[in-house]
Every structure is written in C-alpha cells, then in structure tokens.
Amino acid sequence: MLHLDVKEIVYMRQLVFFGGSTAVAVMLLVVLVLSTVAVRQATKPLEMLSSAFVSLRQGQYQRLPAIRSGDDIQALIAAYNETVSELEEVHNKLRTMADRDGLTGAYNRRSLDKALEALDFGLDSGEVNHVSFLFIDIDSFKGFNDTNGHLAGDEALRRITAILTRIVGDRSVFRYGGEEFAVVLRNYDLTQSLRIAEVLRREVEKAADVTISIGVALMPDHALSGEVLIARADKALYQAKETRNAVAAYQHG
Secondary structure, eight states: OOOOOHHHHHHHHHHHHHHHHHHHHHHHHHHHHHHHHHHHHHHHHHHHHHHHHHHHHTTOOOOOOOOSOOHHHHHHHHHHHHHHHHHHHHHHHHHHHHHBOTTTOSBOHHHHHHHHHHHHHHHHHTSOSOEEEEEEEETTHHHHHHHHOHHHHHHHHHHHHHHHHHHHOGGGEEEEETTEEEEEEESOOHHHHHHHHHHHHHHHHHHSSSOEEEEEEEETTTOSSHHHHHHHHHHHHHHHTTTSSOEEEOOOO
16 A cells, blocks of 8 residues: 655645646646637627717728628628718719809819919929919900890809810819909910910800900019919900900009
C-alpha cells in the first residue's frame, strides 16, 4: 500500500487547484477575446453608418464600401449609398439653378461676378492677357413687349441667348438683368472684341425680330477691376444706344 504524508497530499491538492484555476482563467480569457471580436464585428458597420451620417449633415457626400455583414446591415448601407446619390443629384440641380437664369438658361449676374473675379485673378497671375466685356442691351424692348406681348418678349430673350451662345459659347454668355446681357471673352484685344460684337449685332438683327446695342470695354486697357470694367462698358453702351443697333468701344476721358 502507497503511503503519502500530509505535506505531499496538501502539495498535490495545491497543484490540482492551481491547474484547474489556470485552465478556467485561460478559458475565460478566450471567451472574452472572442466576445470582443464578435461585438466589434457587429458594431463596426453601425459606427461606419453613424460617422457617415455625421459627414452627410456637414455636406460631405461619402459613400460606404460594401462589407461582410448581416443582410440587415448590408441593406442599410445600400439604402444610405442610394440616398447619397439622390442628394448629390438634387444638390447639382440646385447649384445649376442658382447659377443660371430661369427664363433663358444663360448664366446669371451671380455667375458673372464670380467669372470676373476669376478672370481678374488670371490677369494678376499672367494667365490672361485681356478680358473683354461686351455689354448688350435690346433696343426699345419695352415697346416691343407692349406691341407684341410679354410672351413674345420672353421668346426674343431666349432667341438672343441662343444666338450669343452659338457664336461665343455657353460659358461666355450672361443675362445681366431685364433686357441686358453680357459677353465675357478671354484674351481678345479691342479689334477682335469689336469684330465679335459686330457679328453678334448682325446675327440678332437677322434672326431675333429685335436689334441690340453693344458697349465694349477691356481689362486692363480700360479698367483694372471687374466693377470698373462693367461701368466703362456701360458708358460705351450708352454711346451705342444713341443711334441704336450699333457697337461702340469705351473712350478714355
């Protein structure tokens, strides 16, 4: 028969207890790690969605990538991305409406101010040599409206826009307001600008049932800022309207 003294029995019991405790601790640690990973995998898509919605509220259209997750989370991500696409489309339409004249489709006064500011910067940087401003006014437009009606007047405005756009391009044509338009050209000297103005005048006379007068001014020849450029072109326009259906360049003094 095997005889163990009391010390050996106590020692063996301590070994068994320690081994069992260690095994339990390891098992608990494994369960904790696995649980953390599982929770992380479950919450990560929700954190992505939450962050994306915060960005959306700040005006940043950020699409989410497809991830391996449950069907519900994938459906949420797909719905979010579709919403972003729709919001981008609406935003682009609103931006276009803000930059364009509702009746003629030409760029509006707000866009003109931005264009002149950009071209002013181009002059300062040496990227642009000249900025030509053609200030256009329809002759006796009030009388045309009174005789033919406002619908005919609206059609004349649209027809003039189409003629100007066809000759100088969409990005150069602006409706200044009422019966006034502006054409802004890059790197045209005075002779070239007057030639283009004459082409515009003749084409409108042939095809639009009305005539136009045009005042021409250049930057930096006649002005050093967009505001002064418009004023100088307006002065030239006033001279052209003395005879109507005419083109005049700004004269110093």
